[in-house]
Amino acid sequence: MRRDVFQAIADPIRRDIIELLAIETLSVNKVVEKFEISRPAISKHLKILNECGIIDFNKVGRERLCLIQPKKLIPAFLWIKQYNKLWEDRIDSFENYLNKVQTEKNNKDE
Amino acid sequence: MRRDVFQAIADPIRRDIIELLAIETLSVNKVVEKFEISRPAISKHLKILNECGIIDFNKVGRERLCLIQPKKLIPAFLWIKQYNKLWEDRIDSFENYLNKVQTEKNNKDE
DNA sequence: TATTTACGTAACCAAATAGTTATATTTATA
């Protein structure tokens, strides 16, 4: 069972949970209220997020407050970030080729 | 069947494929050679990457060259990036406490 | 103390994932 940040953020509900907890710390039930799925389903998502360190639990009375540990997103951020030079600089040869062909065609048509 | 960038980069083999193709365009067989798994398995990974736009195929003779479209990583990058303010600014109370204790200890030692 | 609240866990299920081997197809070459 892989349990890493990439797998954690692959699920759209878990991404939504992260978005909620980035705004404010919420109890489990407060998180549940924001979604259509059952409490156990949310509970499992929270467990996965917890297992890869993205959220921590803080027990207060009978509530468990879920608080985000945003630093755990950094490895995923850095992995993608290494390509930003590529997507900013790259002259995409195929697109370039298409553009060239298109331009030549247009010139011929005129 | 979800087919988005987050799901695409959730698999470690697909991340490795992206890393390879970021360096150079490779034929399918050249990609296969880099891994221990079978060609059909790689073929499926390439298909998934293609279906969410991260790679394009460029057929040359009987080879299919796989070329990366790094711009498709941008949405995932931006999603994570929105939290960098959070992980940079946030005063993590426990870490802060540790740093404080450490600093006090160092001052005493000198 | 009995009940309610706020959860977690177990057992189960359907669908998706990630792999396999076997086979088919297209293109290049002998």
Add this chain to the structure above:
DNA sequence: TATAAATATAACTATTTGGTTACGTAAATA
């Protein structure tokens, strides 16, 4: 033209995922 090379696809399998309902437990409250 027969063969080899480069690839995809089909059929299958085991495991994982993401959900459900039913039940259990600790803490607060009536």
